[in-house]
Amino acid sequence: MPYMQRIPLHQNIKCLERSATSRIQMSSFHVSSQASKMKKVQEPEKRELDLIRYDFKELKNSPKAALYLGCGGLIPFVSAPLIMAITETYFPEVAFAQIAYGASILSFLGGVRWGFSIPENSPAKPDWLNLGNSLVPSLLAWIALLFHDNLTEAAILVIMGLGIALHYDLNLLPGYPNWFRALRTVLTVVATFSLVALIIVKNTYPEKKLVSNEK
Known part of the structure; x- marks a missing residue:
């Protein structure tokens, strides 16, 4: 038991x-x-700087036409402050031509997003976010041209438009190929610094008009 x-x-x-x-x-x-x-x-989520850093590796894969035409499009940006710095003279007509060119580039960037959203197989859908935000750079460009009497404010508006457009393309509205994002970043940085150089030239050198109004 x-x-x-x-x-x-x-x-x-x-x-x-x-x-x-x-x-x-x-x-x-x-x-x-x-x-x-x-x-x-x-x-942590990937930030914009992280995206730019990884996209720069694909810059060498850019199509030749996009690379050469994009870099050629920087000539009007860079040449205007360079000419005025060499001559040590601020020409308001040349400065306005640079700002007008920057305004046209802003409208072009908005149109790129609009056209990218239209195809049926595009990763960016033609919704209010994509199509609505593509109008912002064009509106800033139009407002910048209204400040033709005060080119400093006009240049600042164009700089703001370039930054907003780049922020949309890199973070808020993804879908572009990596090489295009890297190329967009390089072109935007160079264009922005050229407009900053324009403001510095305006506040440094004496003003002289190319065409005199005196008869």
Whole structure:
């Protein structure tokens, strides 16, 4: 009789050990799954600078036509402040020509997004976000041309438009190929610095008009 009573007791001890082990495993699995979820939540999102850094690797894959035409489009931006810096004279007609060119580029950038959203297989859908935001650069360009009497404010508006358009294309409205995003960044930076140089030239050198109004 004592031996018969020991068997179920021994079996009960094993059952308790198994249940405790299974509970520990389940609890460790639950904790690990919660920790993995927390890690996923805490992972930081990619920022604009990260996107630019990775896109620059694809700049060498740009089509020749896009690369050459894009760099050639910087000539009106760079030549205007360069000519005035060499002559050490601020020409308001040349400065307005540069701002007018920048305004036309802003309208072009808005049209690029509009045209990119129209095809049926495009990753950017023709919704209010894409089509509406594509109008913002054109509106800023129009407002900049209204400040023809104060070219500093006009240049600042064009700079703001270039920055907003680049922010849309890199972060808010993705879908462009990586080489285009890298090329857009380079062109925007050069154009922005040329407009900043225009403001510096305007406040540094004496003003002289190309065409005199005197008869």
